[in-house]
Amino acid sequence: MNIQWYPGHMTKTRRMIAEQIKNVDAVCEILDARIPVSSRNPDVDELTAGKPRMVVLNRVDQADPEGTKRWAEHFRAKGYAVLESDAKSGVGTAKFAGAVRELLADKLRAYAEKGMTGRVVRVMILGIPNVGKSTFINKVAGRKTAKTEDRPGVTRSKQWVPIDRNLELLDTPGILWPKFDDQSVGMNLAYTGAVKDDILDVETLGCYLMAYLGEHYPDALKAAYKLSALPEREAEKNDIAYGYRLLEAAGKKRGFLISGGEVDTERMAKILLDEFRSAKLGRFTLEVP
Numbered sequence: 001m002n003i004q005w006y007p008g009h010m011t012k013t014r015r016m017i018a019e020q021i022k023n024v025d026a027v028c029e030i031l032d033a034r035i036p037v038s039s040r041n042p043d044v045d046e047l048t049a050g051k052p053r054m055v056v057l058n059r060v061d062q063a064d065p066e067g068t069k070r071w072a073e074h075f076r077a078k079g080y081a082v083l084e085s086d087a088k089s090g091v092g093t094a095k096f097a098g099a100v101r102e103l104l105a106d107k108l109r110a111y112a113e114k115g116m117t118g119r120v121v122r123v124m125i126l127g128i129p130n131v132g133k134s135t136f137i138n139k140v141a142g143r144k145t146a147k148t149e150d151r152p153g154v155t156r157s158k159q160w161v162p163i164d165r166n167l168e169l170l171d172t173p174g175i176l177w178p179k180f181d182d183q184s185v186g187m188n189l190a191y192t193g194a195v196k197d198d199i200l201d202v203e204t205l206g207c208y209l210m211a212y213l214g215e216h217y218p219d220a221l222k223a224a225y226k227l228s229a230l231p232e233r234e235a236e237k238n239d240i241a242y243g244y245r246l247l248e249a250a251g252k253k254r255g256f257l258i259s260g261g262e263v264d265t266e267r268m269a270k271i272l273l274d275e276f277r278s279a280k281l282g283r284f285t286l287e288v289p
């Protein structure tokens with residue numbers, strides 16, 4: 001998958017959200033717990049203004065638990081309901097309905113007082129492609145629902161997914177990408193596999209990812225690549241130079257050599273990205289609140 005950056009498609013999605021917002025009681029945004037800022041479309045705030053909000057920190061199985069805790073606190077402090085989930089294994093998803101009812105407690109009480117107990121609560125689900133939106137919805141619904149089409153040019157109508165007698169989800173088709181203005185957003189999406197890594201040279205990506213891990217998770221890096229010590233960050237002039245040193249050190253340990261005894265850093269970069277994505281290296285969070 002390439003970055004499907006079609007302004008027209010985004011405009012359609014935005015229009016659909018604007019049209020449907022009046023039909024829902026709350027908005028639930030699914031984020032990648034490893035990159036809660038980069039996996040977020042900032043326009044959602046403006047498009048959904050005034051609606052009670054929930055944030056699902058998905059992929060907690062791949063994220064640093066300490067980072068997830070900090071992000072959960074961060075969003076709670078902003079008044080959002082927060083749910084931590086590993087949609088793939090179905091961890092946390094059973095708490096969704098209860099969390100929605102808690103978020104809307106005042107409203108539901110007011111309905112009950114008016115005798116409107118049977119009213120269905122509707123929640124709009126938003127999330128960038130690959131964040132785990134379909135997996136999450138299927139787990140919450142307890143069955144397979146149709147996958148929302150996110151290919152440009154393929155128009156699919158919105159989908160209401162009943163969860164129980166009193167709860168329905170609105171699965172939003174269309175593409176809602178974050179803002180790529182900041183280079184780090186594109187890189188975070190590439191590290192996590194949300195976008196194909198051909199947006200950037202693999203070796204460059206590997207250098208930056210190594211530099212981040214070397215700085216924030218040195219012990220995990222040492223353990224993963226059996227390094228007794230990491231090169232000094234201060235000895236290198238920038239992240240890319242530091243990351244390159246780390247790629248060399250790890251590649252050497254793995255025996256990735258090319259002619260002349262040089263380390264095959266490109267191969268090491270590919271391996272690093274694979275191991276990062278499959279959480280073989282450990283659980284990491286790439287952004288802090």
Ligand code: GDP
Nearest residue numbers: 058059085086087088129130131132133134135
């Ligand atoms: P969508 O494009 O947002 O609907 O994403 P999908 O639901 O199709 O998920 C994309 C991929 O991520 C699939 O291979 C899922 O199995 C996987 N996935 C979804 N949620 C999680 C999660 O919480 N943890 C892990 N490890 N993988 C997940």
